[in-house]
Amino acid sequence: MPQVKLISRFFEIENSHRLRVYEENGGYSAARKVVTENWEPDKIINTVKASNLRGLGGAGFPAGVKWGFVPKDHEGPKYLVVNADESEPGTFKDRHVMINAPHLLLEGVIIAALSIAAKDVYIYIRGEYWEAYHVLERAIKEAEKAGYLGKNIFGSGHSIKVHIHRGAGAYICGEETALLSSLEGFKGWPKLKPPFPAVKGLFSMPTIINNVETLSYVPIVIEKGPEYFAGLGVERSGGARLFGVSGHVNRPGVYELPLGTPMRELIHEHAGGIREGRSLKAVIPGGTSCPVLTAEEAEKVNLDFDSLAEIDSMLGSAGVIVMDETTDMVKVLCRICKFYSFESCGQCTPCREGTGWMARIMERIVSGNGHYQDLDDLLDIASMIGGNTICPLGDAAALPVTSFIKKFRDEFEAKASAGSITAASSRLSAEEL
Amino acid sequence: MSVSFPEKDRKLVEEMIRHYPHKKSAIGDVLYLAQKHFGYITPEVELYVASLLDLPASYVHQVVTFYSMYLKKPVGKYLIMLCDNVSCLLCGAEDLLGRIKEKLGIEVGETTQEGKFTLWTVECLGACEQAPVMMINDKLYGNLTPDKLDRLLDSLE
Numbered sequence: 001m002p003q004v005k006l007i008s009r010f011f012e013i014e015n016s017h018r019l020r021v022y023e024e025n026g027g028y029s030a031a032r033k034v035v036t037e038n039w040e041p042d043k044i045i046n047t048v049k050a051s052n053l054r055g056l057g058g059a060g061f062p063a064g065v066k067w068g069f070v071p072k073d074h075e076g077p078k079y080l081v082v083n084a085d086e087s088e089p090g091t092f093k094d095r096h097v098m099i100n101a102p103h104l105l106l107e108g109v110i111i112a113a114l115s116i117a118a119k120d121v122y123i124y125i126r127g128e129y130w131e132a133y134h135v136l137e138r139a140i141k142e143a144e145k146a147g148y149l150g151k152n153i154f155g156s157g158h159s160i161k162v163h164i165h166r167g168a169g170a171y172i173c174g175e176e177t178a179l180l181s182s183l184e185g186f187k188g189w190p191k192l193k194p195p196f197p198a199v200k201g202l203f204s205m206p207t208i209i210n211n212v213e214t215l216s217y218v219p220i221v222i223e224k225g226p227e228y229f230a231g232l233g234v235e236r237s238g239g240a241r242l243f244g245v246s247g248h249v250n251r252p253g254v255y256e257l258p259l260g261t262p263m264r265e266l267i268h269e270h271a272g273g274i275r276e277g278r279s280l281k282a283v284i285p286g287g288t289s290c291p292v293l294t295a296e297e298a299e300k301v302n303l304d305f306d307s308l309a310e311i312d313s314m315l316g317s318a319g320v321i322v323m324d325e326t327t328d329m330v331k332v333l334c335r336i337c338k339f340y341s342f343e344s345c346g347q348c349t350p351c352r353e354g355t356g357w358m359a360r361i362m363e364r365i366v367s368g369n370g371h372y373q374d375l376d377d378l379l380d381i382a383s384m385i386g387g388n389t390i391c392p393l394g395d396a397a398a399l400p401v402t403s404f405i406k407k408f409r410d411e412f413e414a415k416a417s418a419g420s421i422t423a424a425s426s427r428l429s430a431e432e433l
Numbered sequence: 434m435s436v437s438f439p440e441k442d443r444k445l446v447e448e449m450i451r452h453y454p455h456k457k458s459a460i461g462d463v464l465y466l467a468q469k470h471f472g473y474i475t476p477e478v479e480l481y482v483a484s485l486l487d488l489p490a491s492y493v494h495q496v497v498t499f500y501s502m503y504l505k506k507p508v509g510k511y512l513i514m515l516c517d518n519v520s521c522l523l524c525g526a527e528d529l530l531g532r533i534k535e536k537l538g539i540e541v542g543e544t545t546q547e548g549k550f551t552l553w554t555v556e557c558l559g560a561c562e563q564a565p566v567m568m569i570n571d572k573l574y575g576n577l578t579p580d581k582l583d584r585l586l587d588s589l590e
């Protein structure tokens with residue numbers, strides 16, 4: 001399937017981050033329409049529901065359905081929070097959106113804020129994203145000056161104030177409840193749900209949290225109609241999304257494709273195939289938290305939520321990491337384990353201890369000092385973390401371990417047993433002495 | 434050196450606080466400002482930030498130690514943050530790391546003697562399409578090769 005150019009069309013227009021250029025290309029017409037035609041919140045929510053737009057931050061929850069959870073009779077403030085923390089290894093699409101199309105995001109923010117009657121919006125952006133931060137800051141000023149943000153937007157009497165909040169280097173703050181804790185000025189510690197943020201979120205008020213890309217599709221859904229958007233994808237996976245391809249491909253980058261596109265096309269056509277004419281070995285389909293696919297699985301699967309679920313993986317953040325035949329899977333898993341161990345917030349014992357154990361065992365295997373028993377220990381530890389923690393980081397740490405070892409067992413055994421042989425022979429030589 | 438902001442920065446702090454219904458939420462921005470001002474966050478700086486936001490110093494300390502971008506000790510003029518997460522690892526981050534260590538004569542976490550460079554390895558920087566990637570202070574550099582790296586480091590004054 002060919003690429004679609006909904007969000008990504010702005011990646012190709014020069015100076016698309018400037019308000020004037022954005023408007024010359026049809027920008028702010030969706031928000032203007034919703035405001036000037038006085039759309040009821042329910043009309044916005046039903047339109048987004050009909051488009052099948054799902055959350056693109058990782059969990060895939062239908063956006064319109066989530067907005068509908070905010071209690072209508074709530075008195076007092078409600079908040080919209082934009083998740084721009086983008087820290088899942090292999091994921092970089094939101095950065096492209098913010099740098100090239102900040103006004104598209106802001107337009108989506110306006111529409112979403114109106115749908116839940118939020119007057120304050122916080123964009124939580126990861127601390128390392130300096131460029132995106134500056135671009136967004138300027139875009140907010142431009143939009144305020146034009147009367148699209150701030151008081152009395154589009155002369156309607158509604159006001160929406162957008163604030164940017166910079167993170168400070170902690171992957172866990174991408175998890176929505178941790179993000180809210182961080183925004184409140186605390187450590188990024190996740191909380192148990194329920195209560196869900198839509199009922200009790202930021203400063204204990206009803207709060208909707210959406211990913212940058214999710215919100216950026218909202219103006220497009222309004223502009224082109226929900227049927228158009230839903231029609232692009234497959235059943236239950238509406239529309240298109242941005243796939244970020246990295247690793248051993250000829251043309252790494254962001255590709256916008258209808259959901260349901262074969263992964264084979266993404267890798268071999270859009271991303272230009274495997275580097276140096278090598279063959280494919282494995283693919284992580286949506287950031288490191290998603291179970292790895294073998295080449296055979298990757299060549300067959302379609303890129304939509306249900307197709308990946310059928311083979312026990314996920315589309316996650318759609319950060320597709322491609323690995324060729326030269327890849328050392330043991331080393332890759334070791335790096336993934338170190339990541340989760342470092343980023344565990346430490347609240348739950350299975351996650352805090354388990355991720356540390358897994359990282360240390362993997363380091364031992366990589367350094368050539370592994371034992372046969374290590375692989376079973378790793379699988380045991382992974383099974384004890386999964387499902388036993390406050391937030392999904394625990395599962396995210398366990399899934400790669402289980403899938404890597406299961407699908408590339410020979411390679412892991414060879415590496416782990418090399419250590420066993422060395423250990424045995426050094427015992428032997430000690431006895432000989 | 435007494436730890437306090439000049440008048441102009443105290444005004445900035447007030448502006449930061451205005452974005453939130455509670456003062457506490459501004460802690461991140463205030464810490465960044467303090468870091469810009471004092472170089473890194475000492476216990477004295479924690480006390481000062483605590484006084485600005487009406488928080489216990491122990492609370493500020495917990496926040497400072499939770500996040501990796503608040504500096505707890507001094508770093509060189511150029512803080513090199515090389516990503517060695519998966520996509521960068523696949524595209525040669527290990528070789529680059531070796532090259533930097535050799536060139537600067539330091540290990541990860543260390544600072545060169547004259548205080549010019551500090552070397553860190555970091556998690557994914559969200560720029561994997563340009564792997565291997567690093568940041569130096571607040572600037573991103575992608576599609577690095579050993580040669581490009583050499584030229585870049587040599588060009589920094």
Ligand SMILES: Cc1cc2nc3c(=O)[nH]c(=O)nc-3n(C[C@H](O)[C@H](O)[C@H](O)COP(=O)(O)O)c2cc1C
Nearest residue numbers: 055056057083085086087174175176210211214392
């Ligand atoms: C450990 C962890 C990290 C996450 N990181 C991010 C992130 O960086 N960006 C993001 O949008 N969602 C992230 N999420 C998902 C959020 O919790 C949440 O589902 C999402 O922001 C909701 O927005 P959406 O429905 O538009 O996807 C993360 C989840 C977990 C468990």
Ligand code: SF4
Nearest residue numbers: 345347348351389391
């Ligand atoms: S699962 Fe891990 S990251 Fe999540 S709350 Fe528990 S310890 Fe923290």
Ligand code: FES
Nearest residue numbers: 516521557558561
């Ligand atoms: S893995 Fe290095 S930038 Fe993403």
